[in-house]
Amino acid sequence: xxxxxxxxxxxxxxxxxxxxxxxxxxxxxxxxxxxxxxxxxxxxxxxxxxxxxxxxxxxxxxxxxxxxxxxxxxxxxxxxxxxxxxxxxxxxxxxxxxxxxxxxxxxxxxxxxxxxxxxxxxxxxxxxxxxxxxxxxxxxxxxxxxxxxxxxxxxxxxxxxxxxxxxxxxxxxxxxxxxxxxxxxxxxxxxxxxxxxxxxxxxxxxxxxxxxxxxxxxxxxxxxx
Amino acid sequence: xxxxxxxxxxxxxxxxxxxxxxxxxxxxxxxxxxxxxxxxxxxxxxxxxxxxxxxxxxxxxxxxxxxxxxxxxxxxxxxxxxxxxxxxxxxxxxxxxxxxxxxxxxxxxxxxxxxxxxxxxxxxxxxxxxxxxxxxxxxxxxxxxxxxxxxxxxxxxxxxxxxxxxxxxxxxxxxxxxxxxxxxxxxxxxxxxxxxxxxxxxxxxxxxxxxxxxxxxxxxxxxxx
Numbered sequence: 001x002x003x004x005x006x007x008x009x010x011x012x013x014x015x016x017x018x019x020x021x022x023x024x025x026x027x028x029x030x031x032x033x034x035x036x037x038x039x040x041x042x043x044x045x046x047x048x049x050x051x052x053x054x055x056x057x058x059x060x061x062x063x064x065x066x067x068x069x070x071x072x073x074x075x076x077x078x079x080x081x082x083x084x085x086x087x088x089x090x091x092x093x094x095x096x097x098x099x100x101x102x103x104x105x106x107x108x109x110x111x112x113x114x115x116x117x118x119x120x121x122x123x124x125x126x127x128x129x130x131x132x133x134x135x136x137x138x139x140x141x142x143x144x145x146x147x148x149x150x151x152x153x154x155x156x157x158x159x160x161x162x163x164x165x166x167x168x169x170x171x172x173x174x175x176x177x178x179x180x181x182x183x184x185x186x187x188x189x190x191x192x193x194x195x196x197x198x199x200x201x202x203x204x205x206x207x208x209x210x211x212x213x214x215x216x217x218x219x220x221x222x223x224x225x
Numbered sequence: 226x227x228x229x230x231x232x233x234x235x236x237x238x239x240x241x242x243x244x245x246x247x248x249x250x251x252x253x254x255x256x257x258x259x260x261x262x263x264x265x266x267x268x269x270x271x272x273x274x275x276x277x278x279x280x281x282x283x284x285x286x287x288x289x290x291x292x293x294x295x296x297x298x299x300x301x302x303x304x305x306x307x308x309x310x311x312x313x314x315x316x317x318x319x320x321x322x323x324x325x326x327x328x329x330x331x332x333x334x335x336x337x338x339x340x341x342x343x344x345x346x347x348x349x350x351x352x353x354x355x356x357x358x359x360x361x362x363x364x365x366x367x368x369x370x371x372x373x374x375x376x377x378x379x380x381x382x383x384x385x386x387x388x389x390x391x392x393x394x395x396x397x398x399x400x401x402x403x404x405x406x407x408x409x410x411x412x413x414x415x416x417x418x419x420x421x422x423x424x425x426x427x428x429x430x431x432x433x434x435x436x437x438x439x440x441x442x443x444x445x446x447x448x449x450x
Binding site for chain 2 (some may be wrong): 028030092094095096097098099100101103153154155156157160175177179187196199201
């Protein structure tokens with residue numbers, strides 16, 4: 001809490017004219033998500049253009065734009081403190097471990113982001129483009145024991161590591177510790193992500209589900225400041 | 226320390242006639258090691274026969290027998306408290322995460338071990354067989370900053386996840402955070418394992434190296450008690 005206030009004082013205050021222009025918060029995950037930009041806006045042209053720039057520069061890295069559709073006031077992460085901001089999330093990498101390929105991809109992503117900011121500040125024009133946006137719809141918790149709240153199943157082997165592969169109704173979702181398969185009971189096919197993220201067990205999130213909206217436009221932009 | 230003494234009192238005392246017959250200590254690792262039995266002896270016929278039994282019963286799981294060649298007095302892990310004992314190590318699995326396939330393999334391994342003990346106690350005869358034994362030769366630490374002791378390289382991408390694939394002199398070993406490749410300077414090809422295990426950063430172990438000795442015999446055995 002103390003650290004949050006310090007960061008808000010240094011980089012914000014959030015929502016104020018004095019807040020910094022851009023905050024990029026670096027994360028890694030045990031989920032097989034490749035490199036994702038996670039933002040609270042689906043129409044922040046700076047975030048969308050940076051995303052397209054990274055996609056072009058790093059064609060070998062699976063890359064997605066995730067939109068957390070919550071009001072700005074309810075946004076809670078570091079990147080929400082700036083005027084523009086996003087989290088750069090990369091995986092899979094166990095917590096407490098450095099994997100060279102993951103480190104190299106994150107380093108390249110940060111460098112390309114800084115390059116884009118330099119181009120923009122130098123007056124470069126960026127043409128409008130299309131971006132697929134994954135909008136988070138809901139989280140799904142593990143099946144838990146009613147009394148102890150301990151989990152009684154893990155992610156199904158057929159779903160493990162299949163982040164961003166469409167999950168259809170009746171597809172396997174969990175495997176209980178006695179071996180039973182539990183299926184996805186939603187009535188709409190959605191895209192799973194953050195599948196089996198270590199830090200989300202305590203948050204009650206086994207995976208999140210997103211709807212994909214293709215062709216979100218990021219308009220032509222030029223820094224006219 | 227208190228817990229160690231409690232366990233030694235309950236299952237040991239280590240080295241005494243009152244120690245339990247068999248201790249199996251269950252572990253998981255971020256290294257891509259499949260299922261390994263790790264023992265302080267390369268000629269404990271109970272451990273070797275249990276290993277062969279698991280190999281036969283679980284043909285789809287990569288399985289190795291690792292020998293830590295240290296005197297019994299210096300052995301430090303739980304399984305050294307029993308008259309016979311080994312660790313069952315499985316990976317890759319991030320710490321703090323349950324992966325269904327890893328859970329299922331460990332569960333099956335434990336069940337097959339208990340089955341073997343039942344067969345043995347019922348008077349079954351087990352014929353002599355051959356086992357490949359990987360004897361641990363040495364550990365290799367990460368390159369570190371001389372003053373801060375922080376690591377300045379990670380496991381090389383070409384070595385990551387290649388546990389038990391022979392490492393030859395001059396093969397890539399580490400990649401520094403500035404991108405330089407550091408090579409294996411040993412003069413003997415050895416088998417790497419525990420590559421990039423999360424809990425071993427603080428122990429100063431980036432990987433361990435083993436020599437493979439094929440055809441260790443486990444003799445015919447029958448419980449004549």
